[in-house]
Amino acid sequence: MSKFSRRLMLLGAAVAVLAAIGWWMIHVPAVQDAIFRRVIARTLTATRDDLLEQDSLRVLLCGTGNPLPDRDRAAACTAIFAGGTIYLVDIGSGAWKNLALWRIPAPRVAAVMLTHFHSDHIGDLGELNLETWANGRDHPLRVYGPPGVDQVVNGFEQAYSLDEGYRIAHHGAALMPAANWQMLPIAVKIDTSPGVSPCAGGSATVLEENGLKVTAFTVDHAPVAPAYGYRFDYKGRSVVVSGDTIKCANLVAVAKGADVLIHEAQSAHLVELIQQEAEQIGNARVAKIMSDIRRYHTTPLEAASEANDAGVQLLVLSHIGPPTSNLLARIAFMRGVADIRPRGVLLGYDGLLLTLPANSKDIETSTIR
Numbered sequence: 159m160s161k162f163s164r165r166l167m168l169l170g171a172a173v174a175v176l177a178a179i180g181w182w183m184i185h186v187p188a189v190q191d192a193i194f195r196r197v198i199a200r201t202l203t204a205t206r207d208d209l210l211e212q213d214s215l216r217v218l219l220c221g222t223g224n225p226l227p228d229r230d231r232a233a234a235c236t237a238i239f240a241g242g243t244i245y246l247v248d249i250g251s252g253a254w255k256n257l258a259l260w261r262i263p264a265p266r267v268a269a270v271m272l273t274h275f276h277s278d279h280i281g282d283l284g285e286l287n288l289e290t291w292a293n294g295r296d297h298p299l300r301v302y303g304p305p306g307v308d309q310v311v312n313g314f315e316q317a318y319s320l321d322e323g324y325r326i327a328h329h330g331a332a333l334m335p336a337a338n339w340q341m342l343p344i345a346v347k348i349d350t351s352p353g354v355s356p357c358a359g360g361s362a363t364v365l366e367e368n369g370l371k372v373t374a375f376t377v378d379h380a381p382v383a384p385a386y387g388y389r390f391d392y393k394g395r396s397v398v399v400s401g402d403t404i405k406c407a408n409l410v411a412v413a414k415g416a417d418v419l420i421h422e423a424q425s426a427h428l429v430e431l432i433q434q435e436a437e438q439i440g441n442a443r444v445a446k447i448m449s450d451i452r453r454y455h456t457t458p459l460e461a462a463s464e465a466n467d468a469g470v471q472l473l474v475l476s477h478i479g480p481p482t483s484n485l486l487a488r489i490a491f492m493r494g495v496a497d498i499r500p501r502g503v504l505l506g507y508d509g510l511l512l513t514l515p516a517n518s519k520d521i522e523t524s525t526i527r
């Protein structure tokens with residue numbers, strides 16, 4: 159038998175074996191159940207408890223999109239892991255699904271820091287509260303934010319209160335204590351003078367616990383006011399989250415010397431193209447909205463120059479808009495950034511994890527799936 163015929167026979171045998179295995183899997187219920195059992199066991203034990211190790215400050219991008227719908231990005235969400243606890247800056251639509259799929263230790267979510275109350279920053283607050291409670295959170299969820307946060311929290315609680323009742327009736331109050339379902343709204347007040355730009359200055363300590371200090375600061379997202387960003391300091395490492403804002407001197411001042419700046423970014427020239435196309439086809443509504451939103455965000459170029467001014471080590475662009483669903487769109491979005499800041503810039507994406515070991519200068523990047 160020739161070498162070729164022998165290879166052909168071996169290939170035929172391999173195909174026959176694979177076909178037999180395929181038939182077996184499709185037609186034998188016991189095989190399907192055994193495979194399913196293994197998948198369940200792996201999923202139930204796959205919780206990412208490693209993220210809670212107290213040797214590092216960690217940042218996980220749980221939503222990097224903006225209100226323009228994007229298949230690849232949930233709305234605004236940044237998770238901070240420090241002192242064995244999880245804090246979320248904003249919780250936009252789709253963010254809870256990300257966190258659940260990534261198996262983050264849900265009961266350890268302690269607090270949400272809302273930057274402002276646009277729907278793309280609060281959409282999943284009800285889901286987050288209900289799901290982390292159902293998963294065993296043994297404390298009420300604290301929700302910090304600008305004045306007005308109690309109205310947002312009360313609204314979500316009212317909308318979800320029937321479901322709260324169903325869960326308690328179904329699983330029992332011992333497993334689902336009502337006291338832990340109730341959220342705690344905490345308004346953070348920052349003194350600002352009337353008529354003075356919020357970017358002229360203004361900050362306040364939000365909390366100090368487990369070695370973590372969180373500072374809120376004012377940014378300019380008019381007509382939304384007040385609007386905040388947040389700075390996290392833990393074991394000699396620091397991360398700043400911009401919130402939604404135009405280019406802002408107060409943000410640069412608060413971010414001075416930080417390790418990481420997570421900054422919102424909207425490409426003004428791409429939004430302008432949408433506006434022009436909308437005008438072209440006579441869609442005045444879309445044209446007007448695109449014209450309005452161009453004026454209350456930061457462009458990638460402005461974010462790069464702010465990162466330079468603040469002297470941060472790494473700038474990560476988030477709250478990306480318009481959607482950058484392919485390489486060409488991402489290149490257009492980042493146009494000119496490298497001229498301003500050749501190094502230390504990342505275009506953020508859902509699942510980007512930054513690990514900042516305590517008392518070092520290292521920033522490790524990886525992806526959670």
Ligand SMILES: [Zn+2]
Pocket residue numbers: 274276379382402
């Ligand atoms: Zn906004």
Ligand SMILES: [Zn+2]
Pocket residue numbers: 224225234276278279402477
């Ligand atoms: Zn937004």
